[in-house]
Amino acid sequence: QAQLVESGGGLVEPGGSLRLSCTASGSIVSDSNMAWIRQAPGKGLEWMSYINKKGTTTYYADSVKGRFTISRDNADNSVSLQMNSLKAEDTAVYYCANLMTTLTIEDAFETWGPGTRVTVSS
């Protein structure tokens, strides 16, 4: 089964930036609509952003709109999340996931990466 792997997490000060990447074996990323979801310590799942297969449509949660930017490089089979103006409340494990099909946006998240941890603290 195809696997996704996130990278780029770490410790960053409030107001700082990080760029997360999601890559995969095979072409699962370049063939799929993709999303980022996060989970704060001890909390539930919170969706962050979506990008379609072609990279022409993106959506963001209100909590990160204007601060986070999702992008993709299909030639590199990767999707990224640029996170700026980070706040303490952005501390979480960040997962990338692919949507099951490209037929509808209202799809399930089929495969998840193991996640990368982001800690925003001074």
Add this chain to the structure above:
Amino acid sequence: SYVLSQPRSVSVAPGQTATISCGGTDIKSKSVHWYQQKPGQAPVLFVYDDTDRPSGIPERFSGSNSGNTATLTISSVEAGDEADYYCHVWDNSRDQTVVFGGGTKLTVL
């Protein structure tokens, strides 16, 4: 914005049936997806489009969606089913956004 409501916890004895609800206004008009998450692990898709199971997911797991409530039913519960379960829908009322329920901790007694 659209809200999904799940019970915080459900407890069931081994071999019994567990039901986890996911409430939302007219949720029957949406496709509901369910994920299982065990401690320290990434979520795993268990039910999609209300009732369908990905390959490899046991038939003991089933979903339904009617009125204002979607339900994940786990029959013949096993100790290994103990986990957090999340429901998920897409909300297109304003812009396309994803809504997750708050999650339900299933405890196998």
